[in-house]
Amino acid sequence: MNVNSDDHPTQRIRKILKENSGILYTSDLTVHGIPRTYLSILEKRGEIQRESRGVYSVVNALVDEMQIIQIRAKTAVFSHETALYLLGLTDRTPLFYSVTVPSGYNATSLKNSGVKVYFVHRARFLLGLVTVKSPHGNDIRTFNLERTVCDLLRSRNQLDFQLVSEALKKYVKHQDRAIDLLYSYATQFRLQKVVRNFIEVLL
Secondary structure, three states: OOOOOOOOHHHHHHHHHHHOOOEEEHHHHHHOOOOOHHHHHHHHOOOEEEEEOOEEEEOOOOOOHHHHHHHHOOOOEEOHHHHHHHHOOOOOOOOOOEEEEEOOOOOHHHHHOOOEEEEEOHHHOOOOEEEEEOOOOOEEEEEOHHHHHHHHHHOHHHOOHHHHHHHHHHHHHOOOOOHHHHHHHHHHOOOHHHHHHHHHHHO
């Protein structure tokens, strides 16, 4: 990171923000020896805003919303409609973001911010977890193709049928599909019959 120690602290903070796509962690200040007082100064000036504990962003900047959601809710994993978009199984840009959290998770803040939240048993929560790039190029947690297909069919009554149908058609043609893995996941979610009924028609 190109931050000159001779610059004024507020200028150094602005450089960090620029190089981090508008995001700043308070740990960055420690690395560069910048007193936290200058965060308060920039916040009072209306240049930055607090996103969550230890995380700030530039006010009115085009920041990565997915990254911000992931920072605010570290447990949440992008899933369902959003996973389809991240995995290339749909061309539809999400009108809202969908995430999955383990049963018992307090998702009030996520729901209040307009995020669609799905719950799953903790034992199956991290099944098929992968890291991909967001449209802004940041690392984002989502689920792989097979887990996403299971999620779609598990929640099919809450989703647009056409979206699900198009995604399944793309999945069976996908070069990275793993049908055996899909059936393995389906067994764990007790979706064997549902998955076979949908997939075998398309194969």
